[in-house]
Amino acid sequence: MNGSAYTGPGSAVHPLWGRALLLAFAVLDIAAAAWTATHLAAGGTLGNFFSYFTIQSNLIVIAVWLGVALFDPQGERWQLVRCAATLYIVITGVVYAVLLQKIAVGIQYPWTNDVLHRVTPLVALADWLLVPAAVGLSVRLIASLLAYPLVYGVYTLIRGPIVDWYPYPFIDPRDKGYVSMSIGLVFLVIAFVILAVAVAALGEMATRWRERRSAG
Template sequence: MPVSDIADKSTSPRTHPLVRALRLAFAVLGGVALLWLPVREAGEPDFNLVSYFSYFTVLSNVLAALVLVVGAIADPQSERWQLFRGAVTTYMVITGIVYAVLLANVDVGGQGTWTNEVVHRIMPLVIVLDWVLMPARMRIGDAKALTWLWFPVVYGVYTLIRGPIVDWYPYPFIDPREQGYLQMAIGLVVLVIAFLLICLAVNVAGRLGRRWR
């Protein structure tokens, strides 16, 4: 995204200082949680930095921290930026729901308890509240909102290509080694449908927030 879209003329001076401070504080919290494991495991033979950043949770939280930092500093109101906010909110909702439904009792990364709470529960909730309470000031159509799903699709393709090469998959539901490709494909179709509904729900939530505001 061009820098001009982040710091353009539509920057809102009316954003309450408390909102900006909270955004920055949660961005720092998310950043610390993301860096905790790489710093702790640095130099360990079993730790792979590329694999760490191959988790959808990590990538979505990096984007969430970026959204909060930019929102704290500039809070741009351009359509491009608000579409980006909506996309990241969608990814964080996906992160939270998939973790709660499929991964809560699965060891998928060796994270500590507190970091799991931050990246899978606290940060998704923070991003959703930010999206609803400080919504985009323009209406975002459903067709545009559906473009938010390009990132999960690209992520899935990347994972399925990289997995056989390194013999490692970040999540069991996208790992064909035990369940087979057919069962995995069926599961992924179900997830895609769920992601579509999540995407539309996030957009509706933003609209309701805009009306309330």
């Protein structure tokens, strides 16, 4: 998705071929999500399906990619949305790779699993690096980026006892109790902060590199 002119910290213009490529990946991601939703494991429900962070983060990325493909909007707020979407899907990819590869997460088909947990995070990160935006790096930014994962965690812990179901073992207090779970979640939050800083910093560094390249 390289080859476009970068015009400032609030602008990250995609070339037409890059927009077409993101549209293709958005369609692939939609197909994987739709296939998973219509081929749930035994006992699975749509309520549980949409309560996976994996599904929610993929839906966010799909919306962003469709926005880029159809309109490629500019402005600082939109670049913050792109940054957030990239962070959330990167969290999905990293958590899956580190904690969940050998655990059943309600996805029965290898191709959908690969698209939702591997392909989409890698494409989103590549898009962020090749068409970067300088969104700044501050405590306020990191806090705003992590607001959604925090709300998701609260939602999961409230919903879990009601439906007797939790999407992931690290946010399930039924076996190890709330103290052990809370300790694990603290380390997870620290990891999320690191990832948020990394995604924002990569946008800054890639932007500066492109500016130097254009100036040279």
